[in-house]
Each structure stands twice: as C-alpha cells, then as structure tokens.
Amino acid sequence: MIYTHEDKRNKELSADCGNCFGLCCVALYFSASEGFPTNKDAGKPCINLQSNFTCSVHKNLRDKGLKGCTAYDCFGAGQKVAQVTCGGHDWRQAPESAKQMFEAFLIMRQLHEMLWYLTQAFILQTDHGIKEEISSLLYNTEHLTLLDVDSLLALDVVDHRAKVNILLKNTSELVRTKARSRKNTPSRNRNANSRRLDYFGTDLRKTNLKGADLRGACLIAANLRGVDLSGADLIGADLRDADLSGANLTNSIFLTQAQLNTAKGDSLTKLPMMLVRPTYWSK
Structure with a gap:
C-alpha cells in the first residue's frame, strides 16, 4: 500500500x-537563557498567555529577544x-x-x-x-x-x-x-562528508557539504554563506544563529521550519518548497 x-x-x-x-x-518547560520570557515549569502557563489562548506579545517576540518562542x-x-x-x-x-x-x-x-x-x-x-x-x-x-x-x-x-x-x-x-556522486563538485574544497558533529562557529564557506551527514551536528553560529547543502541530512542539526545567507537548501533533507527559525538568512537563501522564509531574515 x-x-x-x-x-x-x-x-x-x-x-x-x-x-x-x-x-x-x-x-x-521554559528557560529564560534559551530565549523564553522567563524560567517556567512544565504545566504552568506562560506569563504572556491570555484568557483566549493567544499571546499578548506575539507581534513583538523578536523585538523582545524571545527567540525560543519564534523558533x-x-x-x-x-x-x-x-x-x-x-x-x-x-x-x-x-x-x-x-x-x-x-x-x-x-x-x-x-x-x-x-x-x-x-x-x-x-x-x-x-x-x-x-x-x-x-x-x-x-x-x-x-x-x-x-x-x-x-x-x-x-x-x-x-x-x-x-x-x-x-x-x-x-x-x-x-x-x-547520489548527491556526493554528482559531477562538478569542486575538488579543491575541503570535504565534510566524514562524520563530524561540532562545527560551532566554524567558517564552512569553502567546505563541500553536498551529501554531508549533519545529523545532530552543532552548527551554532557557523558561517554557511553561499554554501550548497544539496543532499545534506540536517535532521536534528542545531542551526541557532548559523548564517545561511545565499545558501542553497533547496534539496537538503529532513530540515524543519523550527531549525530555519533559529538561523540567519536573506532573500538569496534557497529553501525547500514546504518551508517558508522567516519574516525577520535580512532582505
């Protein structure tokens, strides 16, 4: 079937x-250190939750630094x-x-x-x-x-x-x-197809990430400007503050909206069809 x-x-x-x-x-459970209004126990309503179940500061979440909520x-x-x-x-x-x-x-x-x-x-x-x-x-x-x-x-x-x-x-x-076997992949670039988890703050602009296994990888604040991530597996990858400006994510796999919402990007960032460009990305 x-x-x-x-x-x-x-x-x-x-x-x-x-x-x-x-x-x-x-x-x-909320933690103020992770971009939420305040520390909050599971089962306790957020201080901004109204009686009609809407958020009193929803339109200003980014301005208030509440990245956890927008993500x-x-x-x-x-x-x-x-x-x-x-x-x-x-x-x-x-x-x-x-x-x-x-x-x-x-x-x-x-x-x-x-x-x-x-x-x-x-x-x-x-x-x-x-x-x-x-x-x-x-x-x-x-x-x-x-x-x-x-x-x-x-x-x-x-x-x-x-x-x-x-x-x-x-x-x-x-x-x-399939992504790794395609032709015209620049051989001069460093290759990240071998398994690695920590790319915290790493400049990856000259790294070949086509078909890379980035499952669960730490890409916090990584520089991915203009990088082609075709065929890269991003399931569970931490993209907080990663710079995706001009990056090609069209054919990356297992990427979610929540991951995109934590990253930085611009109008040149190419996204999979089912995901939307965060409104707060630069133009």
Whole structure:
C-alpha cells in the first residue's frame, strides 16, 4: 500500500494556533537563557498567555529577544490534541484532565514530527519495497495520533521512533550517496562528508557539504554563506544563529521550519518548497 496524500498531510503538520489551547505555552518547560520570557515549569502557563489562548506579545517576540518562542514548532500537534484527542475541551474547562492533556501533547508532538520526516522520506525514496515500508509506517503513525488519551499515554514512543529512524537513515544514505556522486563538485574544497558533529562557529564557506551527514551536528553560529547543502541530512542539526545567507537548501533533507527559525538568512537563501522564509531574515 503506497501513501499518496502528501499535500493533505503537510497541511495537517503545520501549526494552527487558532484551534489550539496554547498548549505549547503551558505544557513545556521554559528557560529564560534559551530565549523564553522567563524560567517556567512544565504545566504552568506562560506569563504572556491570555484568557483566549493567544499571546499578548506575539507581534513583538523578536523585538523582545524571545527567540525560543519564534523558533518553536509543534508540527500541528497542538490542534490535534485540542480538537481530536480532547474533543475541543480545553484545560481550563476541564482542569482535572489538564495534566493528561499536557502529557498527550508532548507525545503527539513527537508523532507529528515523525510524520513530517516520514513524509519527506516517502517522497525521496526510490526503492519500491522501502517506499511501501515507509507508506505502511506513515499509516500506522497516523493511526497512533488518533488514539484516546489513555492509549496515547501508554504508547511506547521510543520503540516507534526506532522503527522510523531505520527508514529515515536508509533514505538519507540513498540521497546523500547520489548527491556526493554528482559531477562538478569542486575538488579543491575541503570535504565534510566524514562524520563530524561540532562545527560551532566554524567558517564552512569553502567546505563541500553536498551529501554531508549533519545529523545532530552543532552548527551554532557557523558561517554557511553561499554554501550548497544539496543532499545534506540536517535532521536534528542545531542551526541557532548559523548564517545561511545565499545558501542553497533547496534539496537538503529532513530540515524543519523550527531549525530555519533559529538561523540567519536573506532573500538569496534557497529553501525547500514546504518551508517558508522567516519574516525577520535580512532582505
């Protein structure tokens, strides 16, 4: 069975704050040192969350230095828990079930993140047999997002993620191998295809990153201006304050909106079709 509803799924995996109950502003732990308003315990509402579940400073988050807020992305988990799992009953209306709702949100966010990656893997994968495996896991994962609260909380997310990671790694190797084998890659450039995790503040403008394995890499404040990241696997990479001005990310893989929101870029930065240019990037 082949999964064929990428467009519908990508819409469902985008945050719809109007149909949520400010779950990310309540369920999550906040640290002021990471760009949030103040230190906040999980389960406690943010000081800027209003009674209608909107943010009182939403339009000025960047001006106030709240980078953590602008970077966060729930992958659509918020509205799924609010409207499907909890049937439209918010945590203020049903305070006795608030703790369950917050815990369900944390699990749902992980499942929706997996759906995001699996959807891209399905599109990229050319091996028919593996494509069917991805399709099956997509359907299975979506089914899990429709579980009732008790079943969702009992779910072994770690085990499910392990199954997902096998297929993501397989697809990553396929895409990266093709990217590295393409002609016209300047041989004079340093090559970063070997596994490395720490690029903190590194100038990578003369490094060949086509098809690079950057899974979980620290790219904080790295200089990637004008770098071609075609086929590079960026799953879990930390791009905080990385300079992507003029970089080519069109065919990079497993990049998320949240990662882009933490980086710097400009009008010349080329992005994958499903991602949008942050409004605060330079022109």
